[in-house]
Amino acid sequence: MKHALGIDVGGTTIKCSLVYENGKLGEKVILPVVKGEEASLTLNKLFDLVSPLLDNGDKDFIGIGIGCPGMINSKKGTCDDATNLGWHNVDLKRAFEDRFHVSAFVENDANAALLGEATFGVGKEYRHMVFLTLGTGVGSGLFLNGKIYSGNEGKGAELGHMSIDFHGRQCACGRKGCLECYASATALTADAKLAMAKHKESLLWNICKDLDSCDPASAFEAEKQGDKTAKEVVDNYVRYLGEGCLNLCNIFRPEAILLGGGVAKQGENLSSRVQSYLSERNYGLLGLNVPSTKVLVSSLGSDAGIYGAAALAFIANREWQKAVK
Ligand SMILES: [Zn+2]
Structure with missing residues (x-):
């Protein structure tokens, strides 16, 4: 079954889980945010945490999505500024793609939560x-x-x-x-x-x-x-x-x-x-x-961000798009 990794970056924790196309979540792993920590150090910890969830060569794994607070450039996949995290000009898309060799997508946290509800939650039947x-x-x-x-x-x-x-x-x-x-x-x-x-x-x-x-x-x-x-x-x-x-x-x-x-x-x-x-x-x-x-x-509560981050990868995947149409 097709699945993607959803990462929900928050002010106090970073929550990650695989999300399956039937809406089931895999094991959830959580990284506490250390205030004032260099973004590169946090990302390295995050890579170590999620690596065991990912199986190299798994053809049903379609990508990684990241929902992040602050000023996000979703086209470039960068976090330009996240005051609460102390992040400035962090190229999240490139960091994840270089490390895991799959497509990565970035969206701001509120949009990610909305997308989660629109794809897997209470908003599934609505377009506006x-x-x-x-x-x-x-x-x-x-x-x-x-x-x-x-x-x-x-x-x-x-x-x-x-x-x-x-x-x-x-x-x-x-x-x-x-x-x-x-x-x-x-x-x-x-x-x-x-x-x-x-x-x-x-x-x-x-x-x-x-x-x-x-x-x-x-x-x-x-x-x-x-x-x-x-x-x-x-x-x-x-x-x-x-x-x-x-x-x-x-x-x-x-x-x-x-x-x-x-x-x-x-x-x-x-x-x-x-x-x-x-x-x-x-x-x-x-x-x-x-x-x-x-x-x-x-309806997805605090998991909406994880679902929505993963939904970014599902939506970008043309085969999945065809299957749900
Ligand atoms: Zn105001």
Whole structure:
């Protein structure tokens, strides 16, 4: 069965596994990231780690895909800058091709996760999708007309920096009111903490004990237990995320908006609420025949990046393309 190696480079770990065309994963190997380590040293460790997974001369092995954070040039296969890793001008494609003598492909991490969902996960049946990762910030990817949208220099799109209130919160990017300032996991936690400080009677205090242990799941948990303050926090979060999604519906008219990242672990409880928000307000409600947009949560979770990295190799493989058509 055809298979490819998927490598998901993250800020704290690098996860690798073979991915088979039927969607099964092989053994997963993980390399912890050492802050400040030379990229060449990290790559050598990575080569040693994945070598045992690869069998020289295996005709069903079709290539290596790498999903990497930071500024990625997917055409050249380089990581131009990844601040969290301290990587600068790292030619990933060439390094892997020289070492393993198979084709290697590189994509930014959000695009790779989106491609994983579009090829092996919940997005399989869609050709037009917007992907938002609700994590430290709000990352994004676009899958349009059945392909990843690469953007100028392959740098994709920064949908998290779409302003939804230009008098709003100050964003790290320099503008005000960016979606990221309201819909990231960081923003949700900060809002829950503010609400806790104001409402000493809130059940959030039973769940978190103190402000420091508040996390993106806290408000959702307290709400389930009937807490009014937490419900307000979550409703407000859904409203901002929903307004951002409505803008994206109007701009891209996607079949689906896919939510990933920490907050998407809330699953159906999150997607159904954003779905209702959109369904009640989407353009076209006044009798115009506009198709609706489905709100989905990531089905591959933290493995989406590995799947998507491997999918880069599958998609580049013409025989596999013919077989799935
Ligand atoms: Zn911004």
